[in-house]
Amino acid sequence: MNDSGAAAVNLLGAAGLLISGVVREAVTEAVGAGGALGEALIAIRDQPGRTADWLAAVLRVSQPGTAHLVRRLTEQGWVERGTARDGRSRPLHLTAAGEAVADEALRARRSALRRLAARLTSEQHAQLAAIAGALLGPEARDERCLARLCRLCDRDSCPHCPVHEGWQRAGER
Structure with a gap:
């Protein structure tokens, strides 16, 4: 790999850590607790009725x-x-309070990511969307992978989700 390729890969890793940290901090603050609580609320909000x-x-x-x-x-x-339908696994659903906290966590995530994206030009926004789509789409090999990648997504912001489209393409193979 040439020097510019090595730098790009290294910067991708650093950007991933920055973005992950900003999102985790925003969601943790919105939920009032750390760990996986915020991720769990958003995942259950997105796919109610799934099991533990x-x-x-x-x-x-x-x-x-x-x-x-x-x-x-x-x-x-x-x-x-x-x-439980099968006597063992019980579906999970958010309460009204859980919906409100999940919504607040998504708002906090969106706000934090918008602050980061505000550093970019319109042209860079388009480039970022294309790059993110190219990286994410092929990763969605199955339904759980799709859910894992999108566990903190604001689905309304992404009407043409490259992860979902990648999952659909994986199913066609």
Whole structure:
């Protein structure tokens, strides 16, 4: 790899850390607690009725960690566990309070990312969208990967989601 390629790769890694940190800080502040609480709320908001096992796979959290997370979410009054269809796995749904906190977390995420994006020109915005689409689309190999990549997404902001389109293309193979 030439020097400019090495620099680009290194800068991509640094930018990823910057963006991840800014988003995590904004979501944590909005939720009032760190860890995976905000990610879990947004993931459940996006796909209500999924189980704790699904949430564990999306967040890449262990089974005991997920049990603790779901317990914290229910204790906060943000999540309700539905009736198990198979006798074991119970669907997760946000309460009205959980919806409000998830919405606030998404607003905080959007605001933090807009502050970063404000540093870019209109042309750079278009370039960034194209680059992000090229990086993200091929990663969506299955439904869980799709959910993992989009676990903090504001779906309304991205009507032509490259991750969803990549997942659809993966299913056609």
